[in-house]
Amino acid sequence: MDTRITPLVPLDLKSWIARQLDQVELALDRWVSVDAGADLEHHAPADLMAAMRYAVLDGGKRLRPLLVLAACEAVNSGLKHDYLPIEECDDELARRGVIDPEAATQGSGEAALRAACAVELIHAYSLVHDDMPCMDNDVLRRGKPTVHVQFGQASALLAGDALQALAFELLTPEGSAIASAQQAKLCRLLARAAGCAGMAGGQAIDLASVGLQLTEDQLREMHRLKTGALLQASVMMGAVCAEPMSVARAALHRYGAAIGLAFQVVDDILDVTADSSTLGKTAGKDAEHDKPTYVSLMGLDAARAYAQALHRQALQALADTGLVDTRILQGLADMVVQRSN
Amino acid sequence: MDTRITPLVPLDLKSWIARQLDQVELALDRWVSVDAGADLEHHAPADLMAAMRYAVLDGGKRLRPLLVLAACEAVNSGLKHDYLPIEECDDELARRGVIDPEAATQGSGEAALRAACAVELIHAYSLVHDDMPCMDNDVLRRGKPTVHVQFGQASALLAGDALQALAFELLTPEGSAIASAQQAKLCRLLARAAGCAGMAGGQAIDLASVGLQLTEDQLREMHRLKTGALLQASVMMGAVCAEPMSVARAALHRYGAAIGLAFQVVDDILDVTADSSTLGKTAGKDAEHDKPTYVSLMGLDAARAYAQALHRQALQALADTGLVDTRILQGLADMVVQRSN
Numbered sequence: 272m273d274t275r276i277t278p279l280v281p282l283d284l285k286s287w288i289a290r291q292l293d294q295v296e297l298a299l300d301r302w303v304s305v306d307a308g309a310d311l312e313h314h315a316p317a318d319l320m321a322a323m324r325y326a327v328l329d330g331g332k333r334l335r336p337l338l339v340l341a342a343c344e345a346v347n348s349g350l351k352h353d354y355l356p357i358e359e360c361d362d363e364l365a366r367r368g369v370i371d372p373e374a375a376t377q378g379s380g381e382a383a384l385r386a387a388c389a390v391e392l393i394h395a396y397s398l399v400h401d402d403m404p405c406m407d408n409d410v411l412r413r414g415k416p417t418v419h420v421q422f423g424q425a426s427a428l429l430a431g432d433a434l435q436a437l438a439f440e441l442l443t444p445e446g447s448a449i450a451s452a453q454q455a456k457l458c459r460l461l462a463r464a465a466g467c468a469g470m471a472g473g474q475a476i477d478l479a480s481v482g483l484q485l486t487e488d489q490l491r492e493m494h495r496l497k498t499g500a501l502l503q504a505s506v507m508m509g510a511v512c513a514e515p516m517s518v519a520r521a522a523l524h525r526y527g528a529a530i531g532l533a534f535q536v537v538d539d540i541l542d543v544t545a546d547s548s549t550l551g552k553t554a555g556k557d558a559e560h561d562k563p564t565y566v567s568l569m570g571l572d573a574a575r576a577y578a579q580a581l582h583r584q585a586l587q588a589l590a591d592t593g594l595v596d597t598r599i600l601q602g603l604a605d606m607v608v609q610r611s612n
Numbered sequence: 613m614d615t616r617i618t619p620l621v622p623l624d625l626k627s628w629i630a631r632q633l634d635q636v637e638l639a640l641d642r643w644v645s646v647d648a649g650a651d652l653e654h655h656a657p658a659d660l661m662a663a664m665r666y667a668v669l670d671g672g673k674r675l676r677p678l679l680v681l682a683a684c685e686a687v688n689s690g691l692k693h694d695y696l697p698i699e700e701c702d703d704e705l706a707r708r709g710v711i712d713p714e715a716a717t718q719g720s721g722e723a724a725l726r727a728a729c730a731v732e733l734i735h736a737y738s739l740v741h742d743d744m745p746c747m748d749n750d751v752l753r754r755g756k757p758t759v760h761v762q763f764g765q766a767s768a769l770l771a772g773d774a775l776q777a778l779a780f781e782l783l784t785p786e787g788s789a790i791a792s793a794q795q796a797k798l799c800r801l802l803a804r805a806a807g808c809a810g811m812a813g814g815q816a817i818d819l820a821s822v823g824l825q826l827t828e829d830q831l832r833e834m835h836r837l838k839t840g841a842l843l844q845a846s847v848m849m850g851a852v853c854a855e856p857m858s859v860a861r862a863a864l865h866r867y868g869a870a871i872g873l874a875f876q877v878v879d880d881i882l883d884v885t886a887d888s889s890t891l892g893k894t895a896g897k898d899a900e901h902d903k904p905t906y907v908s909l910m911g912l913d914a915a916r917a918y919a920q921a922l923h924r925q926a927l928q929a930l931a932d933t934g935l936v937d938t939r940i941l942q943g944l945a946d947m948v949v950q951r952s953n
Contacts, residue, residue, distance in 0.1 A: 466777030
């Protein structure tokens with residue numbers, strides 16, 4: 272095997288993102304559709320599918336899908352020559368820092384695209400349910416009327432439920448190139464991140480904490496579950512889609528945790544500094560509802576400094592992976608912290 | 613291999629059911645709990661878990677788990693000596709009607725119990741969401757206040773969402789005896805049965821059909837999705853938990869379809885013939901809400917005759933499986949049709 276170091280081709284992050292977004296939008300359009308049931312006996316009811324498509328298509332930053340695809344590419348780029356991973360590593364090849372590029376990319380494209388879309392479906396369903404009158408009662412999302420405003424509450428409830436199921440269906444295609452072990456592992460990561468010890472659990476804490484004074488630890492725990500778990504799962508699912516699965520896992524886990532929390536800190540900052548038209552959703556909702564945020568807890572300046580510190584943690588974690596090319600993950604971390612909406 | 617025919621031990625269906633119910637209740641109590649997250653970093657928020665447990669524990673006929681466990685046992689009983697399966701069969705051993713009992717039971721116990729509980733979690737979550745004010749607005753379920761009455765609408769919404777995620781988490785345990793291929797297949801079956809081309813799709817049709825005159829085909833399609841898909845998936849998931857997976861699949865599929873539809877026809881009959889205290893839920897709701905039912909469509913006598921015909925179809929399908937021992941599945945089909953609540 273040739274172990275000479277090949278200089279990396281210069282990265283154009285914007286065009287990488289544009290390419291991935293094209294791919295993700297196309298895939299979502301294909302998979303969230305009545306035609307997706309080609310191997311099913313009957314098509315899904317058209318009205319329900321219309322609400323599901325409205326919730327998913329034509330909107331959103333697609334941050335989670337981008338993280339899945341970027342993590343998969345980073346792991347596929349292999350470990351740096353002579354890099355000695357400091358973390359646990361259950362794969363012999365990876366332990367020796369040797370990766371077979373053929374094995375690395377085989378089947379990982381389809382798996383990563385499915386994982387990217389599955390994570391986005393979970394995110395989309397959570398927004399639909401979150402916006403309902405019994406939760407945040409929001410009428411504007413991504414600059415459009417929310418799903419329950421457009422389709423009614425019952426349809427919004429069902430569309431969210433069906434999107435969650437569809438996420439797991441996307442991860443378990445029959446007769447595909449994706450190994451069963453990968454399918455099962457992807458389902459496991461996504462189920463945990465979405466459930467009571469993840470996103471749903473974080474939302475429950477959120478609900479219960481309105482009007483309360485949380486400590487920084489409690490606030491971090493809430494966001495670690497509510498937003499962080501799914502962002503972190505995106506990174507880990509991308510890594511699972513690459514082969515061998517275990518390379519750089521612990522460091523990627525830290526990267527995911529750091530950007531997950533940074534995302535929320537920046538969300539809290541934007542809620543007080545941006546206007547509704549920039550955000551595409553109602554600004555100032557946190558203060559209006561007396562929700563605990565990083566800004567209310569530590570003040571605007573300290574929150575900004577904290578976001579920068581988390582950004583540095585994320586970049587350090589990427590350096591610790593020992594992977595050849597983590598520039599896209601680095602660029603996404605920059606975006607998370609520097610975004611204006 | 614000894615191919616002599618061993619007479620079957622007489623079956624005591626009641627005590628079989630009692631044993632399985634004990635097992636299922638214990639497993640649900642263990643898996644739907646804050647302690648279930650022993651391998652997670654943090655426990656689920658206690659309030660959310662309380663609502664989830666309220667929705668799942670201490671109630672319900674557990675028909676779906678019983679079907680999973682019964683189908684697994686039936687397939688594990690093997691094919692009858694000299695039986696030539698008429699259906700597609702992708703397993704060489706099964707094609708020859710030979711089953712290794714060791715291989716048959718290895719790991720199938722845990723898989724079947726997890727599948728049984730996962731299906732019940734999906735069923736339980738669907739009831740929680742179905743009972744909400746924006747859907748059926750029901751206040752009584754299994755003789756208790758519904759989840760949204762007891763815990764509030766937001767908690768009911770989240771508890772349902774988290775139960776769905778937990779179902780898929782149950783199916784994908786890390787480092788267990790359950791093969792990845794089984795885990796992936798179980799997720800696939802459950803996701804399809806729960807989603808827009810299954811249960812959620814059927815509920816959408818249900819919503820849209822209030823006050824409409826449906827044809828018998830339309831009514832059957834609605835119930836095939838709304839109730840039938842999950843009942844049928846229960847049977848198929850049980851079969852997947854047994855090894856080899858493919859034995860008698862087509863006939864079991866027909867069995868599942870027949871009892872799925874029979875279940876709904878009997879539900880429609882009970883809604884007009886039983887009282888609320890027997891049902892454990894509000895009787896007469898269908899007529900009150902002007903919902904199309906088999907009784908409103910064909911009259912009570914014809915609906916009863918139809919339930920009997922579906923019962924016969926289910927028994928014929930069991931005979932077609934060629935399996936040694938389908939007596940439990942037969943008993944469950946009897947229960948579905950003869951039940952009084």
